[in-house]
Amino acid sequence: MMLDFLRDINEKSSDTTNRRIEDINKDLNEQFFTPMQVAYFMSSMFKPIKKTVINFLDAGAGVGNLTASFIAYICTWEHKPKKINVLLYEIDKTLFPDLRRNMELCSELCSENDIQLEIIIKNEDFIESSVSELKVDKTSKKFDFIILNPPYKKLNTDSWHKTLTLEVGIDVPNYYAAFVALSYRLLEKNAQLVCIVPRSFCNGQYFKAFRNDMINNVRLEKLHLFESRKDIFYDDVLQETLIMLLARKKQHLSDNIYITESINDDFSEIRKTKKRFDDVIFPTDTEKVIRIIREDDTEVVSRMHSLPCKLEDLNISVSTGPIVDFREKEGLLSCENTLWALPVIYPENFKNGIVQWPIEGKKPGYLIEDESNIKRLRPPGIYVLVKRMSSKEERKRIVAAVYDSALIGKVNIAFDNKVNYYHIKNEGLINRNLAKGLSLYLNSSLVDFYFRTFSGNTQVNVSDLKSLKYPAVEDLEILGETYDFELPHQEEIDAIINKVLFE
Numbered sequence: 001m002m003l004d005f006l007r008d009i010n011e012k013s014s015d016t017t018n019r020r021i022e023d024i025n026k027d028l029n030e031q032f033f034t035p036m037q038v039a040y041f042m043s044s045m046f047k048p049i050k051k052t053v054i055n056f057l058d059a060g061a062g063v064g065n066l067t068a069s070f071i072a073y074i075c076t077w078e079h080k081p082k083k084i085n086v087l088l089y090e091i092d093k094t095l096f097p098d099l100r101r102n103m104e105l106c107s108e109l110c111s112e113n114d115i116q117l118e119i120i121i122k123n124e125d126f127i128e129s130s131v132s133e134l135k136v137d138k139t140s141k142k143f144d145f146i147i148l149n150p151p152y153k154k155l156n157t158d159s160w161h162k163t164l165t166l167e168v169g170i171d172v173p174n175y176y177a178a179f180v181a182l183s184y185r186l187l188e189k190n191a192q193l194v195c196i197v198p199r200s201f202c203n204g205q206y207f208k209a210f211r212n213d214m215i216n217n218v219r220l221e222k223l224h225l226f227e228s229r230k231d232i233f234y235d236d237v238l239q240e241t242l243i244m245l246l247a248r249k250k251q252h253l254s255d256n257i258y259i260t261e262s263i264n265d266d267f268s269e270i271r272k273t274k275k276r277f278d279d280v281i282f283p284t285d286t287e288k289v290i291r292i293i294r295e296d297d298t299e300v301v302s303r304m305h306s307l308p309c310k311l312e313d314l315n316i317s318v319s320t321g322p323i324v325d326f327r328e329k330e331g332l333l334s335c336e337n338t339l340w341a342l343p344v345i346y347p348e349n350f351k352n353g354i355v356q357w358p359i360e361g362k363k364p365g366y367l368i369e370d371e372s373n374i375k376r377l378r379p380p381g382i383y384v385l386v387k388r389m390s391s392k393e394e395r396k397r398i399v400a401a402v403y404d405s406a407l408i409g410k411v412n413i414a415f416d417n418k419v420n421y422y423h424i425k426n427e428g429l430i431n432r433n434l435a436k437g438l439s440l441y442l443n444s445s446l447v448d449f450y451f452r453t454f455s456g457n458t459q460v461n462v463s464d465l466k467s468l469k470y471p472a473v474e475d476l477e478i479l480g481e482t483y484d485f486e487l488p489h490q491e492e493i494d495a496i497i498n499k500v501l502f503e
Contacts, residue, residue, distance in 0.1 A: 199456025381428015
């Protein structure tokens with residue numbers, strides 16, 4: 001019966017859903033409808049409660065899939081409420097005909113189950129409305145359940161919404177984090193929030209304040225990870241996505257977090273595991289990185305943690321390349337070699353663990369040095385570079401290569417900001433074997449698998465590289481002695497890492 005009810009809503013809304021796939025309003029807000037099967041799975045993550053009256057919020061209702069799924073789920077409870085108060089926010093009025101029709105179907109279902117349903121639909125800005133309410137009474141807690149598929153676009157620092165969120169102590173870089181942080185502030189004690197969001201908040205400096213805010217306000221109880229957002233939504237957004245169940249309770253180190261993972265959107269294949277909170281967010285980790293560690297990742301994590309050094313122990317630093325090509329003065333960048341031109345190094349210069357320059361391509365490979373860029377150039381030497389971005393199709397997230405001035409020329413270098421570079425006080429590493437060993441280590445499956453436990457992004461941040469553990473300098477140099485210059489095949493890399501570091 002419930003499946004028929006949800007299928008009916010899904011079919012009746014399909015025309016609107018299909019129209020909106022290419023709709024400009026969706027693109028402007030970076031909002032995406034929740035498919036019904038995902039919506040019902042999200043609702044089923046809530047824990048039933050025994051309460052006569054339930055207050056429910058959907059802060060971005062769309063055509064009502066999430067709300068309909070939640071109501072259908074409640075109607076399966078053994079102890080059903082007598083009344084459900086539903087508050088829906090939807091800023092796009094063109095969706096109201098479908099939304100109202102679907103809520104009428106929800107009312108019929110509730111009547112069949114002796115539940116009174118009261119629905120309020122607000123054509124208002126959720127951020128403005130919730131901030132206004134929290135400013136009046138920060139202790140105001142209204143809702144027992146909140147469900148959320150928020151907009152994903154960037155929250156600009158000079159925007160009105162950014163100003164509003166800061167007024168209630170929320171400092172986040174993205175709309176989805178703002179919606180989540182505002183929502184859990186509206187929960188009653190012990191109440192629950194389920195949201196579907198990109199995995200990007202789990203690591204990185206940009207979301208550090210949000211992670212701290214979340215840990216201080218709610219308890220993380222369940223995580224569900226999708227391998228690809230492309231399989232879940234109606235678009236081509238390539239980013240790992242997760243669903244969270246948060247409860248308005250104090251978080252303890254010994255709390256269990258239930259982690260599941262699905263390959264596709266029909267939930268026919270689900271992997272399950274259970275981890276303590278302090279195995280997901282390490283107590284000593286000042287960055288509060290959220291690591292989603294599967295059972296088959298346990299050995300990887302154990303091996304990584306057994307390594308002796310942090311990056312600073314090696315007296316090595318890592319930074320993002322300081323050259324932004326489109327910001328350089330006109331005439332300084334060129335695709336052709338000229339007198340006084342210096343090498344510009346992009347990810348495209350990486351090949352088999354070596355930086356090759358020059359190469360043919362569309363990127364300007366030469367930069368003329370002048371007073372406007374001289375401080376952003378680096379002296380000749382041996383550096384290890386890491387791509388900041390990898391494509392979703394690339395096998396590995398972390399791709400490293402050695403830059404050696406002996407092969408290119410003993411001149412200053414321009415590192416593009418799409419690469420990260422390892423250095424010692426903005427100069428090269430002390431010897432070639434150290435650089436080769438560091439590159440071999442970074443290109444290992446160990447590092448790649450470990451990186452995936454805390455990042456669903458294709459972007460590799462400096463903070464991510466700083467969070468890794470590293471072998472001692474002596475071991476890195478031994479690793480560097482095991483091959484000539486081009487990287488060995490992956491199987492050989494991993495065999496070398498295993499033999500030198502773990503046998």
